[in-house]
Structure formats: C-alpha cells, structure tokens
Amino acid sequence: MTSSHLGLSAIVTGGNSGIGRATAAKLMTEGAKVLVVDVQPEPSWTAEHLRYYQADVAAEGSPAGIVACAIDHFGHLDFLINNAGMVGGSEVENMADDVWDRILDVNLKAVFKLSRAAIPHLKNSSRGRIVNIGSIMSRLAGPGMGAYTTSKHAVAGLTKTLALELGAFGITANYILPGAIVTGITGPAIAADPGFTEFWTQKSAIGRLGQPEDIANAINFLLTAEAAFITAHGLAVDGGVMVNP
Incomplete structure (x- = not known):
C-alpha cells in the first residue's frame, strides 16, 4: 500500500461492482x-477500510443519509466520486x-x-475533490440513447459549474468520459453480440476494450495532490475512440 491518500476519506457510489469497485479498491491501496x-x-466484497451503505442514490433522503454515514464513520469527507448510473430508454x-x-x-x-450535501464537508478538507462519471456520450450522441446522452451532457455542465463555485475553497471538480468498458452493464452486450467487442476494438487506437481499472486509475490521479490545478476538466479514458468516428 502506498500513502497518497493516507488519512483521507471518500464516498464512491455504485461501488459494489465494475468501475466503482475498482475505484474504491484503488483508493484504499493509496x-x-x-x-x-x-x-x-x-456488499459483494469486504476490505479493512471499507464501509458499506445500501441506498438508491435517487431516493428521497439518500444523499443526506450517505454523507451523514461517511461523517459518522470517518469524521470528515475529502473525496466524492459520483459513479452510480444507468443506461436504457x-x-x-x-x-x-x-x-x-x-x-x-x-x-x-x-x-x-x-x-450539494457533500460541499459543506469538502470545504473543511485540505484536499477536497469531486469526480463525476460522464461518458463519451457527454460529447457525442446516439439514436435510442436520448435520456442517457442528455444526462451525461448535463453532468459535464454541472461539473464545470461546481469547479467555478468551489475553486476558491481549494476544491476541484472534474469528470471522466469512459469509452467502452467491460462492466456488468456492458457484459450482456458483449456476451450476446460478438460484433460489440469487434466494433469498439476497431475504433480504439489501443485496440482493446477498457477495463474498470483504467477508469479507476484516472479517477485516482484526479484525487492526488499533483492534480490540484486540474479542474472543470473532462478526461476521456476511451482508448482514442472519439478521434476515430
């Protein structure tokens, strides 16, 4: 274990699997x-410095309860990673x-x-960070994905607003734009359609699908002290897909 985040605490939503789990695991190694x-x-997994909170993030009262739980357990809050999400429509x-x-x-x-619930506590942190999960659909669009695309464009706008409002407190806000990542959400498509993997692999400059750890590593960097001057930024972690339409 290294110590980039020693003494700091985080909330990771959607952290029981996929990108969220990989992110939580990475942060604990730091x-x-x-x-x-x-x-x-x-929880589908356990670790020494992991606490679990069962909640539908969209349910009334959940955000306040989540933040209160973090404060009860850790006494402070430094990082908020808004990873929970869904596709469909x-x-x-x-x-x-x-x-x-x-x-x-x-x-x-x-x-x-x-x-909103986390901001008062992040203001008390020596390294307040918000990282939201957008999508390559934060910049693109696709038929049949209107609700998802709209939500991810809006996440980009919200993140930039947070960055402007919170910069004076030393808090940064950034968002990640994942490409085609192997998770529980994409798993059924990969299993059902061999063309899915072929399509995204051919579009990728790296020549492969992404793994949850690829996203976790990017999130982890944005949380470090070295990333203190990066804010209002959308970091594409897509293997170069967006430059190969």
Missing part, C-alpha cells in the same frame, strides 16, 4: 477510507416519461444532490 454506496442490499418518439425520469434521477439529479 491509504483512503471509503464508504461504498450501492443499491444492492449486501428508447428513441425519443417512444420514450416513456417514467423511463426518462428514472435515468435523469439516477444519472443527474443524484449527482447534484450528493454534491
């Missing part, structure tokens, strides 16, 4: 204590209101509400 938040009733013409609302609630409103 010395952080982590509150993992997930909708699943039980249909073409706009056929989009049901409840599907649209649910995607925006999880992908956008929960990010706003958790950030």
Whole structure:
C-alpha cells in the first residue's frame, strides 16, 4: 500500500461492482477510507477500510443519509466520486416519461444532490475533490440513447459549474468520459453480440476494450495532490475512440 491518500476519506457510489469497485479498491491501496454506496442490499466484497451503505442514490433522503454515514464513520469527507448510473430508454418518439425520469434521477439529479450535501464537508478538507462519471456520450450522441446522452451532457455542465463555485475553497471538480468498458452493464452486450467487442476494438487506437481499472486509475490521479490545478476538466479514458468516428 502506498500513502497518497493516507488519512483521507471518500464516498464512491455504485461501488459494489465494475468501475466503482475498482475505484474504491484503488483508493484504499493509496491509504483512503471509503464508504461504498450501492443499491444492492449486501456488499459483494469486504476490505479493512471499507464501509458499506445500501441506498438508491435517487431516493428521497439518500444523499443526506450517505454523507451523514461517511461523517459518522470517518469524521470528515475529502473525496466524492459520483459513479452510480444507468443506461436504457428508447428513441425519443417512444420514450416513456417514467423511463426518462428514472435515468435523469439516477444519472443527474443524484449527482447534484450528493454534491450539494457533500460541499459543506469538502470545504473543511485540505484536499477536497469531486469526480463525476460522464461518458463519451457527454460529447457525442446516439439514436435510442436520448435520456442517457442528455444526462451525461448535463453532468459535464454541472461539473464545470461546481469547479467555478468551489475553486476558491481549494476544491476541484472534474469528470471522466469512459469509452467502452467491460462492466456488468456492458457484459450482456458483449456476451450476446460478438460484433460489440469487434466494433469498439476497431475504433480504439489501443485496440482493446477498457477495463474498470483504467477508469479507476484516472479517477485516482484526479484525487492526488499533483492534480490540484486540474479542474472543470473532462478526461476521456476511451482508448482514442472519439478521434476515430
């Protein structure tokens, strides 16, 4: 274990699997204590410096409860990683209101509400950081992905606003734009359609799909003291997909 984050604490939403789990694990190897938040009733893994909080991030009262839990366990909060998210929907013409609302609630409103709840505590940190998970769809678009794309564009705008509002307190806010990453969300598509892997591998300059650890490493960097002058930035971790349309 190294000590880049020794004595610091983090909230990681959607931390029971995929990118969130890889991120929480990475932060703990760097010395952080982590509150993992997930909708699943039980944690899928344990670690010495891990605490688990079961919650739907979009549920009423969840953001305040999540932050209160972190403060109760750790006494302070330094990092907020808004990773929880969902995909789905249909073409706009056929989009049901409840599907649209649910995607925006999880992908956008929960990010706003958790950030709002965390800010008073981040202001007390010597290294306050917010990292939100956007998507390459924060810059692109695709048919049948209207709600998801809208939510991720909005996350980019929210993050930039947070950066401007919080910079005077030494807090940075950035967002990650993952490309095609092997997670529980993409797993069914990979299993069902061999063309999925082929398509994204061919678009990637690196020639492979991304792994959760690729995203976790990028998030970890943005949390370090060395990244103190990086804020309002969208960091693409996509293997070069966006330059190869």
